[in-house]
Amino acid sequence: MHDRPDLTPLFEPRTIAFIGASKDIFKWGFNVLHHIIKRGFSGEIYPINPSGSDWFGRKMYASLDEIEMPIDLAVIVVKDTLVLETVRHCVLKNIPAGIIITAGFSETGPAGARLEREIADVARAGGMRLIGPNTMGVFSAYPSIMHALMGSMPLTPGSVGLIAQSGNLGTSISYRFLRRKIGISRLISTGNEADLSSEDILEYLENDEKTSIICMYLEGLRQPRRFFDAARRISPKKPLVLIKGGRTDRGAVAAMSHTGAVAGSDEIFSSMCRQSGIIQVDTMDEMVDIVGMLMQPRPKGNRVAIITLGGGWGVVATDACITEGLSVEPLEEPLIEKLDRILPAYWSRGNPLDLVAPARVSVITDTITELMEHAKTDAVFLMGLGYMSFRARGWLKSNTIPAEAAKEFSQIMISEERKLFELVVEMILRYNRPIIPVIDLMAFDIAMEGNPVQFLDDHGVMPYPCPDRAVHALAKVVAYRNRISSLVNEQG
Numbered sequence: 001m002h003d004r005p006d007l008t009p010l011f012e013p014r015t016i017a018f019i020g021a022s023k024d025i026f027k028w029g030f031n032v033l034h035h036i037i038k039r040g041f042s043g044e045i046y047p048i049n050p051s052g053s054d055w056f057g058r059k060m061y062a063s064l065d066e067i068e069m070p071i072d073l074a075v076i077v078v079k080d081t082l083v084l085e086t087v088r089h090c091v092l093k094n095i096p097a098g099i100i101i102t103a104g105f106s107e108t109g110p111a112g113a114r115l116e117r118e119i120a121d122v123a124r125a126g127g128m129r130l131i132g133p134n135t136m137g138v139f140s141a142y143p144s145i146m147h148a149l150m151g152s153m154p155l156t157p158g159s160v161g162l163i164a165q166s167g168n169l170g171t172s173i174s175y176r177f178l179r180r181k182i183g184i185s186r187l188i189s190t191g192n193e194a195d196l197s198s199e200d201i202l203e204y205l206e207n208d209e210k211t212s213i214i215c216m217y218l219e220g221l222r223q224p225r226r227f228f229d230a231a232r233r234i235s236p237k238k239p240l241v242l243i244k245g246g247r248t249d250r251g252a253v254a255a256m257s258h259t260g261a262v263a264g265s266d267e268i269f270s271s272m273c274r275q276s277g278i279i280q281v282d283t284m285d286e287m288v289d290i291v292g293m294l295m296q297p298r299p300k301g302n303r304v305a306i307i308t309l310g311g312g313w314g315v316v317a318t319d320a321c322i323t324e325g326l327s328v329e330p331l332e333e334p335l336i337e338k339l340d341r342i343l344p345a346y347w348s349r350g351n352p353l354d355l356v357a358p359a360r361v362s363v364i365t366d367t368i369t370e371l372m373e374h375a376k377t378d379a380v381f382l383m384g385l386g387y388m389s390f391r392a393r394g395w396l397k398s399n400t401i402p403a404e405a406a407k408e409f410s411q412i413m414i415s416e417e418r419k420l421f422e423l424v425v426e427m428i429l430r431y432n433r434p435i436i437p438v439i440d441l442m443a444f445d446i447a448m449e450g451n452p453v454q455f456l457d458d459h460g461v462m463p464y465p466c467p468d469r470a471v472h473a474l475a476k477v478v479a480y481r482n483r484i485s486s487l488v489n490e491q492g
Contacts, residue, residue, distance in 0.1 A: 005129050005196070007204045009097040011140040011186060013072035014043040016148075017064060017095065019086055020077035020102075021047035021055055028101055029077040032137060032148060036075075039147035039154060044069060064093050071095045075137075075148050080104035080112075083133065084119050091126030098123065099148055100132035106192050107134055120194040135191030136167025139174075141184060142210045149187070151175070158183010160291060161211035163201050165190050166245065169217045169284070176288045181457040182295070185210040197222045199230060206234045213294055214238055215287055219245040228276045232491075235277030236484045239294050241287050242278050244269060277487050279480050286472070292462025293473040296434035299378040302478045303327045305371045306352035307364065309384030313438065314352030317381055317467035324475035328352070335374050342366045361420040365427065372431045379474055382424065383438040383467060386452045388417040421452055425459045437463040438470050 016036065022029030033047060033055070046069075047055040052062040061067055074090045076083060076098055083102050090098055105116035116133060123130050131138060137149035141157035151171040155178055162177075164170030167189040174187055185208065188201050198218060205211045214234065221227050231240055244266070273280045281287050304326050308314035321328050331339070331351050339347070342363060348354035353367060364382070371377045392413040395406035428435050437456055444453050444465055456463045464470035 004203055005200060007097070007129065007196075007200070009072040010099075010129065010131065010138065010196075011146075011204075011208075012143060013097070013146065015046070015069055015071050015073070016041065016043065016146075017046045017048055017067065017071045017074045017090075018077070019048045019064070019074055019090075021049045021060055022077075023055060027077075028150060031152070032075065032077060032101060032150060035147045035149055035152060039145045041146050042144035043072075046071070064089050067093075072097065074098040075101065076132075077101045080115070080133075084115065084122065087119050087123050087128065087130070088126075091122060091128050095128060098128055098130045098132075099135060099138055100130055100191070100194075101135060101137060101150070102132070103134040105133045105194070116192060116194045123195055130195040131188065132191040133194060134167075136171060136189040138189070139184065139187035141186070149189075153178055155187065156181065156183040157185070159185055159210065159212040161185050161205040161208065161214045162187045162216075163190060163198055163205070163214070164188070164217040165193070165198060165219045166217055167191065169243075169245070173215065173217065173284050173287060176284055177291070180288060180292065180462060181460075182288070182291055182462075193222060199223050199226045202227065202230050202234070206230065206238070212238055213291055214240050215291065216240065216242045217245060218242060224272075228272050231273075231276035231278050232487060235480075236488050236491075239480060240276075240278045241290055241294075242273065242280050243282070243284070243287060244273075244280065274483065277480065277483050279476055281476070289462075289464065289469055289473040290476050292464075293434070293436070293477045295460055295462065296428060296436070297432045298481055299434055299474065299478055300481075301327075301378040302475075303329055303376050303378045304381060304474070305375060305377045305379075306381045307367060307371075307383065308352050308354050308381075309356070309387070311348075311354045311356075313383045313467050314348075314354050317383065317438075317471060318352055320468045320471035321475075324471055326471065326475055326478065329376065331375065335370060338370050338374060339367060342370070361416045361423070364420060365423045368424075368427055368435065372427070372433060377433070378478075379434040379436060381436050381438060381467070381470060381474075384440075385417070385420070385437050385463070386439045388413045389452065417452070418455070421455045421459075425456070425461055428461060434474065435461075436470050436474060437461065438467055439463045439465065 018033045020029040021033050024030055046067050047060045049060050050062055052060055054060050074095045076086055078086055080102050104112060106113035139149050139155055140146045153175055155174055160182055162184060170189045190198050205214050304321055306314050306317050318328050328351055336349055346356060368380055371380055392410035396410045424435055439452055453463050
């Protein structure tokens with residue numbers, strides 16, 4: 001087992017020296033410091049700039065030597081030619097961890113790579129561990145928020161760890177999580193990985209009790225064997241969802257000039273991911289879809305029921321399920337007889353179950369109950385939510401009829417559909433099986449109180465904008481579960 005560094009000072013610092021503080025709002029020395037302070041870092045912050053003076057009412061120190069308190073973490077935002085001397089000074093002050101935001105090292109060529117190696121050697125010799133250089137920073141949600149990032153959006157604390165060898169990919173993924181109310185435990189832009197590598201961070205998240213799902217964007221690996229050994233240990237306990245950059249020849253060249261990463265054979269890499277239980281995805285949006293599915297209970301198998309409030313989505317979903325390897329089994333006759341007592345005479349009597357705009361919310365929830373209690377169903381797709389609320393909203397905003405004429409009926413429809421959303425959340429917990437809402441794309445764009453997307457996201461149940469994305473996400477999670485079962489058997 002590789003010796004694991006103590007990364008507590010990096011993720012849970014009590015004191016931060018911010019070296020390169022600036023009052024120029026166009027510089028990262030202003031913006032990153034501003035983000036740390038604005039998000040309410042609970043420890044002590046020491047802005048440092050040779051000019052001294054103050055930083056908008058805060059004392060600004062001319063040098064590390066002016067600070068008497070022990071420092072846990074140095075955030076370094078100085079010119080590339082000053083980074084080596086800055087790290088030497090940090091070592092003399094016994095600072096155990098540093099984040100080097102500054103770029104201009106191995107990604108620029110041989111001279112930059114030599115300087116980067118010297119910085120890393122000085123730090124290691126002095127017992128200091130570094131993230132970067134050429135990093136967009138680190139976010140840590142626990143025990144209090146430390147937002148030492150270039151990205152300014154206020155990320156939400158949660159249980160997803162995100163490791164990214166590209167800072168802007170890490171930012172883009174985290175903003176997608178933010179939009180869908182997916183909370184982040186730690187976000188690490190590893191940059192050029194002169195010292196701490198993706199493997200180091202992965203092993204830290206392995207035992208981080210605040211992290212239950214790990215997402216990664218990688219362009220290359222420093223220690224492939226160590227990485228995949230760690231993935232095989234971790235994936236049965238915490239799902240690993242990964243995007244690999246540099247999969248094509250041209251992409252590999254771009255990766256080399258971006259972070260200095262050497263991208264290997266895509267075919268071998270993908271094969272190793274499958275063997276290690278890693279869920280490999282192609283896009284940021286696919287990563288978000290799958291993380292949302294992983295937040296639901298894990299399906300025990302691949303048998304699905306499709307409930308749809310309109311026939312076309314059921315057809316498309318069935319095709320997608322068959323293509324993705326999910327089983328859409330016919331309903332057994334005893335179950336059909338039970339559902340006949342609940343559903344209108346014109347229901348489809350098959351799977352998918354086309355309910356054709358039922359008049360009462362209880363029709364939908366009673367159908368889910370019968371499927372969960374009497375059918376061989378591992379997951380339920382629930383398609384067509386939102387239309388009741390949107391129709392009622394249209395009545396309320398209509399210039400054709402008086403507002404009073406629509407008010408009572410609109411409130412009933414909105415209230416009834418809200419009750420349905422609440423019951424879906426409750427039934428997921430009750431049956432410990434996924435119920436997957438699929439809501440028309442328009443719902444993601446309409447601002448209104450009681451919007452179904454907003455409500456479900458707020459309660460940790462991700463709705464999907466179309467059947468194929470929902471089906472694909474579930475299929476990936478089913479395949480992950482199957483692979484993990486095999487891994488556990490192999491290991492145990």
